[in-house]
Amino acid sequence: MFIKTLLNEDRMPTSWYNIVPDMPEGSLKPPLHPATGEPVGPDALEPLFPMSIIMQEVSPERHIDIPEEVQEIYKLWRPTPLIRAMRLERALDTPAKIYFKYEGVSPAGSHKPNTAIAQAYFNREAGIKRIATETGAGQWGSSMALATEMFGLECTVYMVKVSYDQKPYRRIMMEVWGAEVLASPTDRTNSGRKILEDDPESPGSLGIAISEASEDAATHDDCNYSLGSVLNHVLLHQTVVGEECRLQMEMAGEYPDIVIGCIGGGSNYAGLAFPFMRDKLSGEKEIEFLAAEPSSCPTVTKGAYTYDFGDTLCSTPLFLMHTLGHDFIPPGIHAGGLRYHAMAPLISAVVNQGLMDAVAYNQTEVFEAGVSFARAEGIIPAPESSHAIKATIDKALQCKEKGEEKIILFNLSGHGHFDMSAYDQFLSGNLVDYAYPEEKIRESMAKIPKMG
């Protein structure tokens, strides 16, 4: 019995898995134009993305080849290990077996480069010279900085000013990889200038940074925009995680009964889960799919399944998805990657079809789970990933109660090396749980446009 199941490079999957053709008929709806209410075609996205990526966004193909150059960069750290959490099992005294796929071994420390590398490649192939993107605390920006450096592109990252000032470490990481990092709002875009005119001391927000980055891309021919989660092509690129994991579970002689992950925009969970969900959709396997989200941004557990905007400023098409309302701004929890008001349309559809469940946790119980994990397994997890750990521990304890030897698999999407001050708050007893923002959610949900 191995603790780690390692996959050699020659067995790394050579295609991504697209769940779309396997979804029940009628379960997916196209994005709509906000003004006309009509389905938007691929061309609506052309100012922002290269056609190759737009075609992936709407592809009906089950398998899409991973270009060789993308595979070569993946191999700097992929395949990632599948690890049996034996010490955690023992600490919990559970009959369940716990496996986790560890994505924190990437140079940027999370699963995010899986799509950043692919997006940088397709943009370079399309003749693009520069990528503009936004980042909050820097997880996505650092992944895109890494990716553009690998393919010889320039990178402009609009980083939310308050994070730029208070959390310099990922900003420096991006600069090590050659990116230009700007504190957003900037005076380089109309969106930024407008905000600064009203409030020269604006701390910025993710919504503002998105507006700046997409304006930069839309107004410069050689520059494209890039998004780190939510969209179909992003989830597609992440399926390399689950495709590897299928092979590794087979090597370990196991098949998961429960597949767990955290969800913010939905990409890390889709990456692990969709390749297994294929077996549920085909009726071959019974599997429980469970995603964990923060109770202060309870998109799936409390949101509506309806058409809404992807951004605060109502500039994107309308997507059918779980949403708390496009102008909902969640409390400042440390799991910054899980603070999105909506959920990936594909994940939302899967929930709507009854294929998966979600559960919501407060941040102190999440950090408690993260510290237990670190003390058992060594690895200090990212606060986002600790949501998955909390759900895993709960499931493993249920197995103990019922005497069930289930196989639990979860995605450890990243390490917490850049989240130490959050751990400090937790250990010193200064971490607070935010009250469930009921009224704010009611208000923002009232502003969701009424479609169809």
Next chain:
Amino acid sequence: MFIKTLLNEDRMPTSWYNIVPDMPEGSLKPPLHPATGEPVGPDALEPLFPMSIIMQEVSPERHIDIPEEVQEIYKLWRPTPLIRAMRLERALDTPAKIYFKYEGVSPAGSHKPNTAIAQAYFNREAGIKRIATETGAGQWGSSMALATEMFGLECTVYMVKVSYDQKPYRRIMMEVWGAEVLASPTDRTNSGRKILEDDPESPGSLGIAISEASEDAATHDDCNYSLGSVLNHVLLHQTVVGEECRLQMEMAGEYPDIVIGCIGGGSNYAGLAFPFMRDKLSGEKEIEFLAAEPSSCPTVTKGAYTYDFGDTLCSTPLFLMHTLGHDFIPPGIHAGGLRYHAMAPLISAVVNQGLMDAVAYNQTEVFEAGVSFARAEGIIPAPESSHAIKATIDKALQCKEKGEEKIILFNLSGHGHFDMSAYDQFLSGNLVDYAYPEEKIRESMAKIPKMG
């Protein structure tokens, strides 16, 4: 051709390699008692270390078994990958092949846990309940915190106060793993109180922290002391790195012509190099061994090979080693792990026998090499490890000049996730090279005791 050569757990070495019996006769000399000048026996170390570790310190055995429980913890991250730096080769346009062994995948981010885990195990076996140790910026302390947590021991870390205040992230890491971290000087020890009496605002130093930790261990029966480099048993535990690497180079169908690493106390380099040096000592292979050190702490390149104290306060036995004088305090370079005044006696003997060479670099050229590496290979290296990268790049460029297809192997001993502010200084042009501290070295070398 694989980029990464992965070794499965069932092939992880089950013994450490002790170079002592393979060293030329008369090349090693025993430590001496500072007062009597007589060789010290194993019993002199008993207040600080368990007998099992002391016996390793003086063992004549070539192979020493790695206990199964230690192997089990190693397997949380070991075997570590051997990686071919193909993108760096291409960037340098060199005919040389560059391989590196990556020790940054450990939960603490460096090679240090290889010995911390072993030391925690042997102490627990000896009935010890608590380990006291010192740390500067926290690399060693965090490794020991991880190790004690794994074996259910308590851990007290005396952390140099200026680092405790200015570099909180590794302090928090230690606390996540359950250690008690104290800003040294403390009022818990006579050594600490004496310093505080003279200067209540003392920023502390590694020398003071060592005195506090060893006093704590010597004055508490259930507590032992632990050291992270220099001593024979520490170098021994690190040889798991080189033993793995021998197997991996064989899998890759290669044998190194040049083996490179950074040296501070000497343990990461010995860990990689000694298992290969065996083949040079036996006359089977010609290999060039090259270690890189900072030019502001040029222990091997400028120091004397003579008996000197291991610590600033002259409380240890005298060791035959390369030394700049026991009270030499190097300038505050960012590679904190390379700021020791002396060198491991085993590494020093190997240098003295002409088996290896050393080279010294300034910190700006080291950071330049580190950034080049990060941009080619993704991984952001620790400043210590970047010394090895600089030496590797120089050798690879020599190969280019001469048209030689040499196989270069180096130890990437750790990642730089907790060194981002140093990278910030470098990228913003604010990193300085210290003048070679010639006069300070002459002064401190004048104070080396005259023995034999």
